[in-house]
Amino acid sequence: MTKTVVELRGCTRDYGPVRAVDALDLSVYEGEFLALLGPSGCGKTTTLNLVAGFVPPTAGRILIDGEDVTDRPAHLRGLGVVFQFYALFPHLSIRENVAFGLRERRLPAAEIERRVGDALELVRLNRAGRQRPSELSGGMQQRVALARALVYRPRVLLLDEPLAALDRKLREGMRDELRAIQRTVGITTIFVTHDQAEALGLSDRIAVMSAGRIEQLGAPREIYEHPTTRFVADFIGASTVLRGRAVAADRVTVGAGRLHVRGGTFRSGADVELAIRPERVRVASGPGDNVLDARVEGLVYQGAQTEVTARLDDGQRVLVFVTEPAPVPLAPGHRVRLHLPADAFMVLG
Amino acid sequence: MILRLAVVALLAFMTLPTVVVIAVSFNPTAILSFPPAGLSLRWYENVLTYPQFQRAAANSLVVTAGAVALALPIGTLAALALERGRLRGRSVWAAVLLSPLVVPGVAAGLGFLILAAALGLLRSRGVLIAAHVALVLPFVVRSVWVSVRNLDPGLERAAASLGATPWRTFRRVTLPLLRPGLVAGLLFAVVVSLNEFVVSLFISNRVTEILPVAMFTYVVNYTDPTIAALSSLFIVATFLVVWLADRYLNLGRVFLK
Numbered sequence: 247m248t249k250t251v252v253e254l255r256g257c258t259r260d261y262g263p264v265r266a267v268d269a270l271d272l273s274v275y276e277g278e279f280l281a282l283l284g285p286s287g288c289g290k291t292t293t294l295n296l297v298a299g300f301v302p303p304t305a306g307r308i309l310i311d312g313e314d315v316t317d318r319p320a321h322l323r324g325l326g327v328v329f330q331f332y333a334l335f336p337h338l339s340i341r342e343n344v345a346f347g348l349r350e351r352r353l354p355a356a357e358i359e360r361r362v363g364d365a366l367e368l369v370r371l372n373r374a375g376r377q378r379p380s381e382l383s384g385g386m387q388q389r390v391a392l393a394r395a396l397v398y399r400p401r402v403l404l405l406d407e408p409l410a411a412l413d414r415k416l417r418e419g420m421r422d423e424l425r426a427i428q429r430t431v432g433i434t435t436i437f438v439t440h441d442q443a444e445a446l447g448l449s450d451r452i453a454v455m456s457a458g459r460i461e462q463l464g465a466p467r468e469i470y471e472h473p474t475t476r477f478v479a480d481f482i483g484a485s486t487v488l489r490g491r492a493v494a495a496d497r498v499t500v501g502a503g504r505l506h507v508r509g510g511t512f513r514s515g516a517d518v519e520l521a522i523r524p525e526r527v528r529v530a531s532g533p534g535d536n537v538l539d540a541r542v543e544g545l546v547y548q549g550a551q552t553e554v555t556a557r558l559d560d561g562q563r564v565l566v567f568v569t570e571p572a573p574v575p576l577a578p579g580h581r582v583r584l585h586l587p588a589d590a591f592m593v594l595g
Numbered sequence: 596m597i598l599r600l601a602v603v604a605l606l607a608f609m610t611l612p613t614v615v616v617i618a619v620s621f622n623p624t625a626i627l628s629f630p631p632a633g634l635s636l637r638w639y640e641n642v643l644t645y646p647q648f649q650r651a652a653a654n655s656l657v658v659t660a661g662a663v664a665l666a667l668p669i670g671t672l673a674a675l676a677l678e679r680g681r682l683r684g685r686s687v688w689a690a691v692l693l694s695p696l697v698v699p700g701v702a703a704g705l706g707f708l709i710l711a712a713a714l715g716l717l718r719s720r721g722v723l724i725a726a727h728v729a730l731v732l733p734f735v736v737r738s739v740w741v742s743v744r745n746l747d748p749g750l751e752r753a754a755a756s757l758g759a760t761p762w763r764t765f766r767r768v769t770l771p772l773l774r775p776g777l778v779a780g781l782l783f784a785v786v787v788s789l790n791e792f793v794v795s796l797f798i799s800n801r802v803t804e805i806l807p808v809a810m811f812t813y814v815v816n817y818t819d820p821t822i823a824a825l826s827s828l829f830i831v832a833t834f835l836v837v838w839l840a841d842r843y844l845n846l847g848r849v850f851l852k
Contacts, residue, residue: 300752320755321764327756333749337771346767347757394757404756 249276250312251434252297252402257306258458259292266292268458269306274402279428279435281445284455285481290438293455294404297436299323310401321350326395326433330407332387334379340366340390341375347398365397368427385416392424396431403428403435409444421447442482446470454478476594479521486524486564487594492516501560503538508588519594524553524565526590530583531573540564542580556582613830620823627820638824647801648825651809658720658795658805659788662727666784669728670735671777675769677736678743693733700793703730708797720803723795727788734783742776782840786833 252274259267267289274280282290295301296308299320308316315323334343344365348358366372369389379387388408395403408424409417425448428435439445445452446466454461454469454477462469462478473479476487490500492512498505498520505520512518530537540556543563554566554576564584574582615629622628623635642648673692682688695703703726711722746769754764792807799808806829814822 298752298756300755320752321758321760323756324758325756327753329749329753331747331749333747333753335750335753335768346754346759350758350763398758 251276253309255307257303260304265458277432278450281437281449281452283445283452288455289458290455294406294438298327298404326400326403328391328395328405328408332391339376344394344397361397365393369393384412403433405437484524485521488520488562490518492518501558505536506588507591521592522590524567527566528585529572530585536586537583540582540584542578616823617827619820620827622820625819638820641821642825647809651804651806655805658723661724662788663784666728666731666735670732671739674736674739674743692736695730696733704794704797722798726794731784731787735780738779739776742773746772
């Protein structure tokens with residue numbers, strides 16, 4: 247079950263003075279769906295290009311099924327790649343696009359015909375075929391790209407922001423379908439995205455990247471609920487990070503207030519960073535445990551929720567998503583009391 | 596109203612010389628007078644039977660075909676190198692490749708003459724072909740370069756990921772997508788080479804001279820409408836080439852896209 251299919255060992259890639267990927271170690275297991283998640287410029291696409299063989303690493307080795315492929319050119323790696331803007335061949339029909347990889351493998355014509363049909367059926371595009379890519383909608387082009395990458399049964403599927411070019415409604419539908427197809431085929435998949443919702447919804451594991459390194463690697467729930475660094479806490483779901491000082495193993499002073507942190511194991515007197523999700527913060531009706539005084543700075547009405555930015559007396563900012571009628575009227579300048587539940591904290595560092 | 600008059604005037608100004616030449620070519624008398632005194636095909640007959648014109652026409656075909664056949668692949672590779680290659684001094688390379696557009700024909704012709712004489716090649720059509728390659732190269736490079744710029748490098752990566760070797764990628768993806776630029780470059784090259792005169796004058800003799808040079812020699816010696824008839828044929832031929840290209844190679848798309 248935990249056979250390693252793709253392995254990067256100390257991979258570094260420099261572009262001139264810029265280090266895009268920095269001594270990266272990563273193992274991708276058989277059949278898993280792994281997301282490389284991070285903001286633009288974090289090195290996730292470069293990492294994908296290293297695996298695909300589009301760029302050589304400045305240092306480090308790349309292994310596929312235990313075999314060193316670092317010096318093997320892209321066309322001999324036998325991987326399937328879906329590009330961000332699909333990169334369908336505009337001068338070829340849909341069928342010819344899908345058949346491209348099979349033709350390069352010199353399969354007999356009848357076999358090509360049969361497998362192209364199967365692949366188009368897999369992505370539910372059986373009736374497109376003679377058309378040119380430009381005649382298809384974005385969602386359909388996406389399916390063609392997927393069929394083209396899967397038709398020769400590659401060992402690994404690489405997806406570079408495959409949903410980014412679709413509009414929102416289509417993206418959500420396609421996301422589910424992508425997952426279903428990946429499950430059906432059972433192919434080891436590396437998926438690059440900057441969209442945390444996509445990564446959380448699709449992946450078995452997520453590697454959160456920043457500045458060419460992996461900040462945290464783990465299952466979606468683990469990443470979301472137990473971020474280990476400020477960057478991850480901030481990037482995965484908006485969150486507020488508060489600095490305080492421990493006064494006991496599970497007690498922290500933040501400004502003038504005092505917070506109980508369930509499960510805390512702090513050293514007394516240590517500086518502590520606590521993250522909390524805006525949906526866990528409540529507007530309190532009166533003083534109580536884990537309630538801090540703040541002043542409302544701004545409100546953004548978003549329909550299902552109102553995003554409230556508040557500032558504590560010591561100047562730290564707290565983001566709150568208010569989903570129900572607040573017990574006190576909210577307006578910029580008003581004073582509010584915020585309840586930060588003891589079990590809602592994520593301890594960073 | 597004024598605008599319309601201006602357009603008519605401009606059209607007249609641009610087409611009148613052509614119209615005059617075609618009209619004169621049907622003149623039955625041996626004088627280059629306008630308007631023609633009647634209608635006759637005798638000068639056309641003269642064109643087609645004059646041996647020097649026959650020889651020059653054959654030379655023109657050989658030189659143009661040879662020059663274009665060489666310039667097209669060279670220009671395509673140059674355009675690819677200029678856009679993609681890890682070149683030092685890219686702008687210098689570009690300037691050199693496009694320089695025949697700005698070097699005066701007389702200077703280029705003189706240069707080719709001295710070189711060819713030094714190498715003892717003056718009697719061959721090879722020198723003409725070489726000169727024409729240099730002269731049409733800027734047009735090929737320019738038009739192919741535009742297509743290379745419009746080419747998404749992601750497509751070539753896609754082909755590689757699908758198992759295509761670099762050569763197969765070039766054949767199956769790069770080249771077909773460069774077609775608009777290649778067609779435009781080919782057309783420009785043919786038209787420029789067929790009409791080239793100044794440089795060719797320096798490096799050809801009675802045996803190797805191409806049609807524009809032969810026409811010039813004829814005009815220097817005789818002043819009858821034969822030359823007008825030949826010019827008319829030239830105009831019609833060029834027009835046909837462009838028209839056929841537009842029809843079968845979708846030229847409009849090439850230039851508009």
